[in-house]
Amino acid sequence: MTRDVSGAEPQLQRLFELAKEVRPVPQATRARVLRRAHAGALLGPSLGTPKVPWPHSGASTLTWLGGAALLVGLAGAGIGLYLRQPAGLPVAPTPSAAHVASPLEPAPAVNTPSSAPAAAPAVSAIEIPHAARLAPAQESYAAELALLRSAQAAYGNHDFAAALRLLAEHGRRFPNGRLAEEREALRVRALSGSGRGQAASSAAHAFALRFPRSVLLARTMAAANATE
């Protein structure tokens, strides 16, 4: 049996074509995920593997088991860390710390050494709730879009200083946001427009390194070269 090619609406078909692209995961995220994967593999197949049932089956059991495992894990990891940490030594939060909130998550290992990467995060997960730390994707995208729109408006009005300020704010709030590519391209153009040729050139090189296959690359390099 091959694909069912019976007609989706033309507009849908166009959207499907655009959305087929698989975006690359940022290197930092990839490294973090793979570190966790290695740690998960080290714990062995019997430890902490999430039970993933079919939809509409066994939800309450899973929730109960997940909650119990979470409690036991948190308590065990807390005791382990308390016993091993010298008094007064702060526990550094790690990027993967907040993930323990998920019941699907492997329970932090009670019987593994406290130096194991999977066991360490338990303490700071209580301090920083995941949902509170990061906004939902759609909200952040809307905020990104609003900021970038303002920056483009400022750029269109030749108010390069304002554009750069807004772009810097975008960069601070969404360093790896969905519109990071557009932000960096616009930054090069704004720097170029404000006559800062050297800064524009180095920003363009950074852009080329970060987004080597960007469709904006040619225009961005041209904008940087124009001021040199």
Added chain:
Amino acid sequence: MGYLRLLKPPEREAGPEEACVAAFDKDLDYVFETLRRLGARAAELEDLAHDVFLVLYRNWSTLDTSRALRPYLFGVAFRVVCAHNRRRSREVYNSGLEAIDGALGQDDSLQSKQSVALLLSALELVPLPRRAVVIMHELDEIPVNVIAQTLAITRFGVHARLRKGRLELARAVRQLQNGRRK
């Protein structure tokens, strides 16, 4: 016993752990994209991807690695997202329709990102079982029989979900576009 020092230690072969992590690494972009398409929020992606890895790792020894891994990963991701959605079912998720406002569209790339955002928002309005089939078929171009096998449904079921899912998706896109124009 000094001669023993001359013996080289045996080369460490890549074990199943390494092979599994390498396979996961290879398809990590796909896993993230699939989770995103299935409605996972950006803040949840890493945790859900880790859940996908743990399931993959648990079943690695029984997997037929000569076959394409992506349909299998999609099936796992689908179940992980289903389980996750049940946990957060009390939350009301605002899909942020203003995010697809087309006023900015000066760059082609930005426009295409808005189109993708429109599609993702519309997909969220399609119930997950049908959304999964539409994504697998239309975006991942997975054949119907493989979808049926992966999701453990009949081929007729795949066609039915696909047909209804497309209609719902088209309606959702129109709905979002109309809401945007108002």
